[in-house]
Amino acid sequence: MRANTVLLLCAAWLLAFANFSAWKLLVALDPGRLPHWLFLPCLGVLLAMTILVLLLPLSFKWAIKPWLVIVLLCAGAAAFFMDDFGAVVDRHTLRSVFETNSREAGEWLSWRMAWKIGATGALPALLVLWTRIEWRPFPRELWSRVKLILMVIALSAVAIGIGGRGVASSLRNQRELGHVINPIAIASGLVAYVDNARPQAPIVVQPLGRDATRLPTTAGAKPQVLVFIAGESARAASWGLSGYARQTTPRLAALAAVNFADVRSCGTDTAVSLPCMFSDLGRKDFSERGALARENALDVLTHAGVDVAWFDNNTGDKGVAKRVHETDLQNSSDPAWCSGRNCFDGILVDALKKTLADTHGDRVIVLHVKGSHGPAYYQRYPAEFERFTPVCRSNQLQTCTPEQIRNAYDNSILYTDAVIASVIDTLQGDPAIDGAVLYASDHGESLGESGLYLHGAPYAFAPDVQTHIPMVMWMSAGFRQRDGTDAACVTHQAALPWSHDNIFDALLGMMQVRSSAYRPQLDPLHACRATSAP
Known part of the structure; x- marks a missing residue:
């Protein structure tokens, strides 16, 4: 075959077989005055031409086959996650892929994944490798690409002349399309x-709250221990x-x-939230680089003289705990x-008990x-927590089935409840300390609603289940008495709307940190304290 023929066949294959999720959305679009029988072909032509433009840059000898193989395999993998989980592709999705570890990646492997990526990506890739491309002298090949570009134009x-107005309007109103058209996304x-x-000037961490101090304590006061539990999904x-029927x-x-x-939540994936x-x-105002270039709540607590430690049974601290003591337990x-x-997360409770013994x-x-x-929700909890079946x-x-998914997920929540309660029991049962617990999930989760699974949808159109998260607080009587926190006021504050934006100041406030970095207006408990002066 001639190279142009191979390019056209690959573009047609990608449009037809790697874009089921996109076509599902496109068919449901309102084309305005344009009839669907005309609207969809116009849209198809525009998408095919856009895909072809993506394939053209490396369409010459020695580069074309490796390039097409890479595109086809990547498109096949993306199609699997889009079609099976309702996933979208943006830079946050790719960051999660590039920053995953072998343990997390291994949980995705399955025969279904293998055959779907094989059928959509590997099969056409093998056909590309098998095909003998008839190459002509470079000037003629170059001219053939020019003619192909003219055909695209x-x-x-x-297509634009016939259905441009309807296409533009539809794409503008359906913003998620830009994240599911494969491999353009x-x-x-x-x-x-x-x-x-991209490499930029080296990150210089800007100081924050170096003036941090704490309210004076009375002689003989017990150590204060605040356990912050960062949840997952x-x-x-x-x-x-929060009113769930179960x-x-x-x-x-x-x-x-x-x-x-x-x-x-701040985001819909761990890397952001x-x-x-x-x-x-x-x-x-959040950005990954901006956060890395600035000290955070853990640093301000350290400046105030608080000992800070991080124990991890997930995918790492994402740069948050760089300057404090960190223990990785996920490979235990x-x-x-x-x-x-x-x-299981119970390993964190064990680590906490050992740490408290030396506090x-x-x-x-x-x-x-x-x-x-x-x-794999069913792997998140021990067998004795499998109550919903x-x-x-x-x-x-x-x-x-939706019921099976829901049951497995609810069992994992049941175990999270037990882990948080065990942390509270541990603090409550230690007479040598005054303890408190704050739990907040990093983001929510889709369980098949509207065809979406898991999380990671762009925040602008993420469903409520991916951004509406639980947050729970518990304080011992001694912890509350330290700064005169009123329990009834805390309950009242808990009924108001809050977000991840408030956690920075909540942590500082609970540990009685006073600093230029502390913003009392963002601390959910500030109004509840007898010592509420800034």
Whole structure:
């Protein structure tokens, strides 16, 4: 075949077989006055021409086959996640892919994944490798590409002339299309990712709250210990304390923990939400580089003389705990909590107990739990927490019924409830300290609503279940008395809307830190303290 023929066939293949998710949205679009039988062909021509333009730059000898193989395999992988999980592709998605570890990646592997990527990406890639391309002298090849470009321009002009107004209006109103048209979404996401990650001036961490001090304590006062539990993929829609029909948080309900029912996340993936929680930038001003170039809440606590430690059973601290003591437990071989490549979050409670035994001063301890990390929800909890049955025992959620998915996910929430309650019990049972617990999930989760699974949708059109998260607080009587926190006021504050933007100041406020970095107006408990002067 001639090279142009190979390019056209690859573009046609990608349009037809790697864009089921896109076509599902396109067919449902309102074309205005243009009839669908005319609207969809115009749109198809424009998309095919755009894909062809993407393939053209490396369409010459020695480069064309490797280039087409890469594009086809990447498009096949993206099509799998788009079609099976309702995923979208942007720079945050690609960042999650590039920053994953072998343990997390292994949870995705399945025969379904293999055959779908094989059929959509590997099969046409093999056909490209098998095909003998008839090459002509370079000037003639160059002229043939010029003619192909002219054809692209001509066909695009015709399609725009016939249906341009309807196409432009539809695409403008359906913003998620830009994240599912394959492989255009991959290319645009990769450009954005590289632009964001490109080498810049070395990051110099700007100081924050170096003037931090703490309220004086009385002689003989017990050490204060605040445990912040950073959750994973817990959604308020499945949280018993927030009104879910199932009681998925029975132990927290029995402990009378204060539930914050209207809390919004900073992002829809861990790579954004986790550092944003500890940053003073807030969701609107947050950027990964901006957060890395600035000290965070843990640093300000350290400046105030608080001992800070981070224990991780998830995918790492995302740069948050660089300057404090950090312990990675996700690769532990402790047989009490770990089996194969998976460790239950109870390992963090054990680590907390050992740490408390050696605590002589005020501390903040962060526990980064695995929580309800999907898609293998059934692997997130021990067998005794499988109370809702039958469950989905697969990482291929589409092969399970909605009830099975929901049951497995709810069991993981039930276990998260037990982990948080165990932390509270540990603090409550230690007479040598005054303890408090603050739990907040990093983002929510989709369980198949509107064809979406997991999380990571662009924030602008992410469903509520991915951004509405649970947050829970518990304080011992001694902890509250330290600064005169009124329990009834805390309950009242918990009914108000809050977000990850408030966690930075909540942590400082709970540890009685006074600093130029502390913003009392953003601290949910500031109004509840007898010592509420800035």
